[in-house]
Amino acid sequence: MLTFDYSVDRRILLEAESLREAGMEVVIIASPMSNAGNEPAGLCEEKGIKRVGGDADPRDSDLLLKLYFRFLKRLFLKFPSLIPKMRAAYFTLKNIFDRRLGEDPFALLPHAWAFYEAAVREKADIYFAHDLPMLPIAHKAGKTAGAALVYDSHEFWTGLSELSGLEKKIYRKIESGLISDADIMITVNDLIAAEFFAAYGRRPEVLLNCVDWTASDERYNTLREKLGLPREKKVLLYQGQFIHYRNLEALVRSASGFNGDIVLVMLGFGILKDRLVKLAVERDLLNKKVFFPEPVSYAELRSYTASADAGIIPYQSVDTNTRLCTPNKLFEFISAGVPIIATDLPAIRKIVEGEGIGVVVPLEDENTIAKAVNETLSDTAKLDIYRRNLSLVHEKYSWKRQGDKLLGLISKLPAQKR
Numbered sequence: 001m002l003t004f005d006y007s008v009d010r011r012i013l014l015e016a017e018s019l020r021e022a023g024m025e026v027v028i029i030a031s032p033m034s035n036a037g038n039e040p041a042g043l044c045e046e047k048g049i050k051r052v053g054g055d056a057d058p059r060d061s062d063l064l065l066k067l068y069f070r071f072l073k074r075l076f077l078k079f080p081s082l083i084p085k086m087r088a089a090y091f092t093l094k095n096i097f098d099r100r101l102g103e104d105p106f107a108l109l110p111h112a113w114a115f116y117e118a119a120v121r122e123k124a125d126i127y128f129a130h131d132l133p134m135l136p137i138a139h140k141a142g143k144t145a146g147a148a149l150v151y152d153s154h155e156f157w158t159g160l161s162e163l164s165g166l167e168k169k170i171y172r173k174i175e176s177g178l179i180s181d182a183d184i185m186i187t188v189n190d191l192i193a194a195e196f197f198a199a200y201g202r203r204p205e206v207l208l209n210c211v212d213w214t215a216s217d218e219r220y221n222t223l224r225e226k227l228g229l230p231r232e233k234k235v236l237l238y239q240g241q242f243i244h245y246r247n248l249e250a251l252v253r254s255a256s257g258f259n260g261d262i263v264l265v266m267l268g269f270g271i272l273k274d275r276l277v278k279l280a281v282e283r284d285l286l287n288k289k290v291f292f293p294e295p296v297s298y299a300e301l302r303s304y305t306a307s308a309d310a311g312i313i314p315y316q317s318v319d320t321n322t323r324l325c326t327p328n329k330l331f332e333f334i335s336a337g338v339p340i341i342a343t344d345l346p347a348i349r350k351i352v353e354g355e356g357i358g359v360v361v362p363l364e365d366e367n368t369i370a371k372a373v374n375e376t377l378s379d380t381a382k383l384d385i386y387r388r389n390l391s392l393v394h395e396k397y398s399w400k401r402q403g404d405k406l407l408g409l410i411s412k413l414p415a416q417k418r
Contacts, residue, residue: 183413
């Protein structure tokens with residue numbers, strides 16, 4: 001399994017565990033560990049993970065060309081007067097880059113050759129490409145080894161707002177050229193599968209981002225105990241990474257408008273943590289209405305999640321990928337039996353409203369967030385209904401169902417490819 005993640009996604013770990021339980025040997029090849037995003041050491045599960053990358057490889061020099069090309073483009077936008085003087089350099093570099101990409105899609109990814117060589121050394125029967133940046137590497141390794149290729153696209157990558165127009169064009173070219181060679185293609189929900197079908201004429205199989213937590217009627221009180229909160233306090237929980245485009249600043253500000261018995265717990269890590277803590281301090285909310293406990297490992301997470309009165313998913317629809325997302329936290333809340341307050345996004349709405357396990361409303365700013373939180377957490381009758389419905393759908397959204405589906409797909413590969 002190949003992933004550019006340094007903090008390996010839970011989905012990858014669960015797929016690997018399902019395959020191991022079926023008697024397969026699984027190796028995950030990932031990027032070097034990093035403290036990017038303030039992730040504490042020890043949170044990443046290291047079972048069967050090999051790290052590659054680090055030192056520069058001269059074969060990755062095309063990446064420098066790409067970065068220089070982007071630098072020139074931004075320079076022209078800022079200083080149009082330079083265009084006549086540097087026009088020739090610009091188009092020379094563009095032609096070189098376009099030609100090199102056609103010859104070698106590895107030009108897109110740092111340490112691509114290190115990933116490829118590590119993959120080939122494993123002499124695997126099946127190569128999993130987790131997300132688009134790994135597809136050309138797994139494809140090349142599979143061709144070299146005569147192995148099967150599984151493409152697991154966790155996102156609709158070419159719909160990411162972080163990518164420039166050039167990057168999207170390049171990624172589409174790579175994906176359209178290689179997607180038909182995948183023996184199995186999977187993604188995370190039906191709406192993203194439909195997006196792939198519209199773009200490339202291939203509809204992936206769907207494996208939801210479910211978790212492997214067993215059903216339990218036990219009610220936990222972990223968050224209140226850790227934070228010294230009285231039992232009568234109602235806990236609204238955000239868990240996951242503190243990164244852009246998740247509406248987290250508005251979420252923190254919204255706590256100013258919460259009813260007196262409601263607190264917000266921000267459980268996670270990420271590049272925005274310092275900014276969010278500073279915002280809470282400026283609003284005189286820190287450790288009064290907004291709390292930032294230390295992140296916990298996945299093994300510990302369930303008791304923290306299950307001690308919340310509601311979980312919130314405040315994402316903004318900033319691009320195709322976010323609009324169609326079904327994030328990990330959605331299934332963590334479901335598996336922990338926690339009612340959900342979510343932004344009105346179609347894939348999330350389909351599950352939350354369809355199963356009657358929470359509310360879906362436009363969470364546009366701090367006022368709409370505060371209103372939704374106050375109304376939801378003050379309606380104990382509805383919360384009880386949501387909890388009953390959550391207990392009814394626990395098995396439906398269990399990882400076991402997804403893992404069994406994965407094994408079924410693998411079993412259909414030709415014998416020489418498994």
